[in-house]
Amino acid sequence: MSRIVIAGAGGFGREIFAWLRSSPRFLQQENVDSIVYIDDREDPMGLPAPCVSSIEGYVPLNSDKFICAIGAPQVRSAVVEKIESRSGVFVQFIHDSTVMGMNVVTKAGLVVCPNVIISSDIQIGAHVHINSNCTIGHDVIIEDFVTLSSSCNLTGSVVVEKHAFLGTAVTVIPDKRIGAGSLVGAGSVVLRNVPAGVTSFGNPSKSYGSRNV
CATH class of the missing domain: 3.40.50.20 (Rossmann fold)
Incomplete structure (x- = not known):
């Protein structure tokens, strides 16, 4: 036990x-x-x-x-x-309601909350948090210690670098990269790459200065 x-x-x-x-x-x-x-x-x-x-x-x-x-x-x-x-x-805690496709590689400490959809050919690093109702598209890479708040939508081939934090209902269009340590504010739509270590928000999302973390 x-x-x-x-x-x-x-x-x-x-x-x-x-x-x-x-x-x-x-x-x-x-x-x-x-x-x-x-x-x-x-x-x-x-x-x-x-x-x-x-x-x-x-x-x-x-x-x-x-x-x-x-x-x-x-x-x-x-x-x-x-x-x-x-x-x-x-x-790893992956809630029983999670839908997961083929060839998903995960590491220790992953937390996946209810009603998450994880597609195929995805890499998820150590100690990532994926909150309720997120969708993760094909070929996404999520590095260590990333937080996805509820209802985030990562479309195909997105990369989220280590220690990034995405607020509620962030959408990232295909092939974009969220830099290490960045914070993307709730409801933002990411149409271009987000540099490392910045705060970014809006629709379309814009980056504003360096974060103190």
Whole structure:
């Protein structure tokens, strides 16, 4: 039997708990008998499962499998590094309702929420978050620690580089690239490449200066 440890007890952490409980195939596959949280805030409120420790102080048990529920890519990367340095093992969570085509390559720590469609011939890096109702077209590449908020639409041959964050309902037309560490604002339509490390938003999306991350 294994215990799922959700790192991060904020809003997305509470959502992850609900998605886990609605995924019997995942629970059976990972032989899950309990779910707990770890979080560095004092006494996080309103959780559906116990918070057993801070992230900073947690020492993994042999039965633990981790999911990081922190949306901000840079923060998520730091937390994952901390847990992996203590031999913590991250599991992929792909909700039972996901539709996935052929030749999809995924890595550790992937989180896929309900009603996502992932097409064919796709590469998805480590610790990527794909929120509910996203669609991922053919030949897309998503690098490590990317966050796709709900209802994003990546069309064919899009590349999203590491640590990029896409807000709700972003659409990216075919063959475009989102640069590393960039933030694309909610509702944006990306018609041209987005440089690394910028904030971009609008329809069509325009880039504005460097981000402080």
